[in-house]
Amino acid sequence: xxxADLQPxxxxxxxxxxxxxxxxxxxxxxxxxxxxxxxxxxxxxTFAASDRRLYRKLARGRFPRTAITTVALRIRHFDQVVxxxxxxxxxxxxxxxxxxxxxxxxxxxxxxxxxxDVDLPAAMELRRSYYEDTERFHSxxxxxxxxxxxxxxxxxxxxxxxxxxxxxxxxxPEDGPRDxxxxxxxxxxxxxxxxxxxxxxxxxxxxxxFGRGKLRRRFGLSDDVWFRSGLSDPREPEEWxxxxxxxxxxxxxxxxxxxxxxxxxFTRLESIGRPLFVARxxxx
Numbered sequence: 204x205x206x207a208d209l210q211p212x213x214x215x216x217x218x219x220x221x222x223x224x225x226x227x228x229x230x231x232x233x234x235x236x237x238x239x240x241x242x243x244x245x246x247x248x249t250f251a252a253s254d255r256r257l258y259r260k261l262a263r264g265r266f267p268r269t270a271i272t273t274v275a276l277r278i279r280h281f282d283q284v285v286x287x288x289x290x291x292x293x294x295x296x297x298x299x300x301x302x303x304x305x306x307x308x309x310x311x312x313x314x315x316x317x318x319x320d321v322d323l324p325a326a327m328e329l330r331r332s333y334y335e336d337t338e339r340f341h342s343x344x345x346x347x348x349x350x351x352x353x354x355x356x357x358x359x360x361x362x363x364x365x366x367x368x369x370x371x372x373x374x375x376p377e378d379g380p381r382d383x384x385x386x387x388x389x390x391x392x393x394x395x396x397x398x399x400x401x402x403x404x405x406x407x408x409x410x411x412x413f414g415r416g417k418l419r420r421r422f423g424l425s426d427d428v429w430f431r432s433g434l435s436d437p438r439e440p441e442e443w444x445x446x447x448x449x450x451x452x453x454x455x456x457x458x459x460x461x462x463x464x465x466x467x468x469f470t471r472l473e474s475i476g477r478p479l480f481v482a483r484x485x486x487x
Contacts, residue, residue: 214257216303216326217246219370221261222274228264233275233460234282238306242333272462273479276455277399278307280481281369284397285311292363298356300347300383301371304330308340319343321352347371348379350386364391368398373406373430373479380432384486385444392446392487405478406433437482450483 224243226232243261250262260266285297285307293315299305302320312318320342322330327344336342345352347368356364366387372380380398387394401409409430434440437452454477456467 213323213326214255215370215374216329217258217261218270219274219278220304221266222271223278225264225266225271226275233272234279236306236310238309242304242306245333269463269466272460273455276458276460276463277369277479277481278305280453280455281367281397282307282310284481284483285365285367288365288395289313289316292365295363295365296357298364298366300366300368302326302330303370304333305369306334307367308334315339317341317357319356321345321347347383348375350383350390353386353390356391364394366391366394366396366398368396369481370399372398373401373432375432377432381440381443384440384447384484388444388446388486394486395450395483396486397481397483399479399481400437401430401433401479402476403433403435404476406430434482437480440482440484446487448485450485452480452482454480 220239221243223234223236224240227235227237227240247262250258253259253262288297289295289311293313294317296317296319297308297311298319298321299307300321302322303326305320308318308320316339318340320327320330320334320340322342322344323346324344327342331342334340334342341355343352343355368380375383380400384396384398387396438449441447441449455463456477
């Protein structure tokens with residue numbers, strides 16, 4: 204892989220990958236994934252000499268410690284949700300939206316599930332360099348907002364689907380999550396959705412000059428990377444269309460993790476609250 208190969212790829216694709224790999228260094232890691240660690244070691248050969256500040260920082264292991272912990276907690280929670288779905292539906296279909304370089308399919312594989320990864324063509328080209336398609340694992344190179352990718356999924360009414368959107372919805376255009384979820388409702392009635400959302404308060408904070416500047420300083424991200432969409436309430440998607448049913452929500456502050464205890468008082472501030480949360484829905 205060369206620097207030129209990375210040019211079309213969104214920088215945010217690498218953040219959860221490196222957060223999980225760096226979490227492996229903790230004395231008691233939230234989650235350990237040897238394949239993720241191995242992949243970052245391969246990427247570091249290119250990142251170490253990259254022109255992009257973010258990639259150089261990642262190669263040196265410079266990543267905010269709190270962010271490592273909270274992202275690892277989020278990844279573990281999504282793993283648990285997917286595993287619970289597969290307990291109920293061993294032959295179910297999991298569709299990972301905006302999958303990036305996630306290795307979740309290997310961590311939760313029960314031997315009978317089917318898995319579809321969906322991401323932008325540039326991201327998927329990079330992903331296919333490391334993860335192969337198989338009889339049960341499939342990849343679709345398409346924007347999640349170009350709904351014809353759904354034509355590549357099985358259309359048997361008896362199939363049970365779980366759609367997973369981790370680290371995706373906040374970066375979509377303002378109406379993107381609603382448009383996508385209502386189309387999933389129309390095409391796959393009875394499916395489940397688990398997705399990460401940003402609060403409207405945090406979207407306003409992070410999309411301003413101060414917030415975007417903070418992202419650049421902490422992560423080395425480009426100026427055009429910021430949150431674009433959020434919810435005022437976890438149940439808000441129920442108002443998008445009849446048939447969307449809220450099931451539950453989760454935030455990393457729900458976990459008893461001592462490394463983030465210092466952050467908990469900030470959640471009582473009206474301007475912050477629960478900045479990012481995961482909500483689960485039944486569609487139809």
